[in-house]
Amino acid sequence: MNDAATLPPLVEGGQINDHSQGRERVISIRGLRNQFGANVLHDRLDFDVFRGEIVGLVGGSGSGKSVLLRTIVGLNPWREGRIEVFGEDMGHLTADERSHVQTRWGVLFQDGALFSSLSVIENIELPLREHARVPEAALDDIAALKISLVGLPPGACAKKPSELSGGMKKRAGLARALALDAELLFLDEPTAGLDPISASNFDSLLRDLQRTLGLTVVMVTHDLDSLNAICDRVAVLLDKRIVAGTMEELLAYDHPWTKEYFHGPRARAAGIR
Numbered sequence: 001m002n003d004a005a006t007l008p009p010l011v012e013g014g015q016i017n018d019h020s021q022g023r024e025r026v027i028s029i030r031g032l033r034n035q036f037g038a039n040v041l042h043d044r045l046d047f048d049v050f051r052g053e054i055v056g057l058v059g060g061s062g063s064g065k066s067v068l069l070r071t072i073v074g075l076n077p078w079r080e081g082r083i084e085v086f087g088e089d090m091g092h093l094t095a096d097e098r099s100h101v102q103t104r105w106g107v108l109f110q111d112g113a114l115f116s117s118l119s120v121i122e123n124i125e126l127p128l129r130e131h132a133r134v135p136e137a138a139l140d141d142i143a144a145l146k147i148s149l150v151g152l153p154p155g156a157c158a159k160k161p162s163e164l165s166g167g168m169k170k171r172a173g174l175a176r177a178l179a180l181d182a183e184l185l186f187l188d189e190p191t192a193g194l195d196p197i198s199a200s201n202f203d204s205l206l207r208d209l210q211r212t213l214g215l216t217v218v219m220v221t222h223d224l225d226s227l228n229a230i231c232d233r234v235a236v237l238l239d240k241r242i243v244a245g246t247m248e249e250l251l252a253y254d255h256p257w258t259k260e261y262f263h264g265p266r267a268r269a270a271g272i273r
């Protein structure tokens with residue numbers, strides 16, 4: 001793998017060109033280093049995410065995409081660097097401050113499966129019980145609202161996750177991630193394992209929710225169709241750093257990995273050119 005120094009030049013926040021003007025940074029990372037033993041995953045990594053955008057996070061297998069998401073949400077202690085979310089310095093929060101920040105984001109991780117012993121509605125009520133002071137009588141109504149928001153029929157409420165299709169499970173997971181009225185969503189390969197039609201329906205749902213709720217979304221994906229269809233910008237984990245830009249900027253970016261990825265046959269099949 002090339003050394004980070006060989007990356008064509010970037011501007012602030014790992015961007016190819018500056019898109020920051022007049023925009024609020026919901027996430028701002030500077031100089032991040034993550035390392036497991038001798039395995040350095042992130043080094044001098046900068047990354048900005050602006051309010052209201054959907055950013056697709058891509059990169060080779062094992063390049064550290066999931067670890068980056070887990071680091072931002074506080075599930076992975078990092079070695080060096082500064083991470084701000086909503087302007088809060090994530091390295092220096094009290095327990096109360098951390099718990100408050102956590103109510104402003106939702107996560108749908110690959111391993112964040114729904115609890116199989118609970119019904120769909122009980123799964124969605126969990127974060128409401130844990131983090132919000134919602135009166136018991138209002139829990140069912142709020143959870144039912146979230147279930148309809150993600151396009152699940154009311155009949156899904158009482159079902160166990162095992163009774164749902166793959167696409168419905170993803171929607172239920174999304175409803176849980178949105179239970180606390182999150183402003184920011186972290187999704188780790190949300191369309192993995194879905195057939196192309198269900199994946200495309202999930203993408204449309206995400207785009208609709210992002211528009212109507214004003215969400216900011218960071219989404220790890222291997223799905224070039226999703227990248228092309230719904231992402232405003234794409235962030236590539238390259239040589240331990242983030243290179244972020246619009247699809248056009250990445251298509252023109254001079255690096256062997258991006259050239260192969262964005263100009264390969266799978267990209268062409270997804271309509272990227």
Ligand SMILES: Nc1ncnc2c1ncn2[C@@H]1O[C@H](COP(=O)(O)OP(=O)(O)OP(=O)(O)O)[C@@H](O)[C@H]1O
Nearest residue numbers: 036039041059060061062063064065066067068220
């Ligand atoms: N807690 C940990 N301890 C040690 N190594 C870890 C830990 N978490 C992740 N790794 C290693 O870090 C590397 C990056 O993992 P990560 O899951 O972030 O990759 P990824 O880019 O999401 O890959 P993929 O696209 O294959 O899912 C892998 O080699 C993984 O084994």
